[in-house]
Amino acid sequence: MERTNKPDTTDCRPLSEALSKIGDKWTILIAIELEDGPKRFSALQRSVEGVSQRMLALTLRRLERDGLVERTVYPTKPPSVEYALSDLGREMTVPVKALGTWVAENLIRIERARLKFDTALD
Amino acid sequence: MERTNKPDTTDCRPLSEALSKIGDKWTILIAIELEDGPKRFSALQRSVEGVSQRMLALTLRRLERDGLVERTVYPTKPPSVEYALSDLGREMTVPVKALGTWVAENLIRIERARLKFDTALD
DNA sequence: CCGGATCCGCACGGATACTG
DNA sequence: CAGTATCCGTGCGGATCCGG
Numbered sequence: 001m002e003r004t005n006k007p008d009t010t011d012c013r014p015l016s017e018a019l020s021k022i023g024d025k026w027t028i029l030i031a032i033e034l035e036d037g038p039k040r041f042s043a044l045q046r047s048v049e050g051v052s053q054r055m056l057a058l059t060l061r062r063l064e065r066d067g068l069v070e071r072t073v074y075p076t077k078p079p080s081v082e083y084a085l086s087d088l089g090r091e092m093t094v095p096v097k098a099l100g101t102w103v104a105e106n107l108i109r110i111e112r113a114r115l116k117f118d119t120a121l122d
Numbered sequence: 123m124e125r126t127n128k129p130d131t132t133d134c135r136p137l138s139e140a141l142s143k144i145g146d147k148w149t150i151l152i153a154i155e156l157e158d159g160p161k162r163f164s165a166l167q168r169s170v171e172g173v174s175q176r177m178l179a180l181t182l183r184r185l186e187r188d189g190l191v192e193r194t195v196y197p198t199k200p201p202s203v204e205y206a207l208s209d210l211g212r213e214m215t216v217p218v219k220a221l222g223t224w225v226a227e228n229l230i231r232i233e234r235a236r237l238k239f240d241t242a243l244d
Numbered sequence: 245c246c247g248g249a250t251c252c253g254c255a256c257g258g259a260t261a262c263t264g
Numbered sequence: 265c266a267g268t269a270t271c272c273g274t275g276c277g278g279a280t281c282c283g284g
Contacts, residue, residue: 023145
């Protein structure tokens with residue numbers, strides 16, 4: 001059943017699972033926000049603005065668990081926590097932003113298609 | 123508020139919205155499946171296998187609305203419907219598969235990170 | 245054979261309040 | 265400041281039935 005060499009599409013299930021996580025509403029925004037450099041929890045919440053602290057905490061924990069961001073606790077008073085992209089995370093932003101760039105550049109085409117589709121329903 | 127030139131990250135909201143749709147569980151699998159060529163509804167349901175016909179229909183309609191796939195009805199008896207990637211859709215699979223490839227190649231690193239993270243909880 | 249319509253469970257995600 | 269815990273509404277997604 002090996003028609004050609006398609007190493008990435010053979011086992012799609014875990015792949016799509018991972019993509020689902022990346023494609024989730026906040027992950028990308030947070031990752032992009034961290035590209036500018038390390039940020040603290042509250043700073044992130046202000047930057048992304050719209051994210052609840054619950055989702056922010058959950059997403060950050062997942063990113064940390066996946067080794068995409070690194071969490072550093074500074075034992076100051078009051079304690080502050082910084083989140084930064086790991087090497088792996090920085091690598092990931094490359095294809096992610098490539099996709100993002102494509103979407104941004106072709107969003108107008110998509111919207112045109114939607115308009116055409118919707119008006120064709122009459 | 124224009125700090126530097128970041129054409130794709132300035133207005134992240136519609137972008138992340140679009141990415142959320144792409145990142146949804148079925149969209150990518152279906153798009154990749156359609157790369158091999160046009161397929162009929164039932165054929166798709168068999169290929170992707172695991173998708174309910176509801177989700178398949180919904181996803182296909184959204185892809186069609188976004189101008190990423192084209193739906194062709196053949197007035198045979200019984201009627202058959204073929205779905206195919208549009209030019210826009212084929213373009214999109216390039217960055218999508220780039221992301222997919224990256225994930226596939228680094229999945230083991232992610233899983234290692236998870237294992238390390240989980241075992242560190244003792 | 246293609247897909248729309250409906251019912252419904254359940255997980256995701258927001259709001260709020262509370263702890264270190 | 266940086267989270268965790270709880271409550272709860274909403275919408276996604278599966279199963280099933282029905283129509284074209």
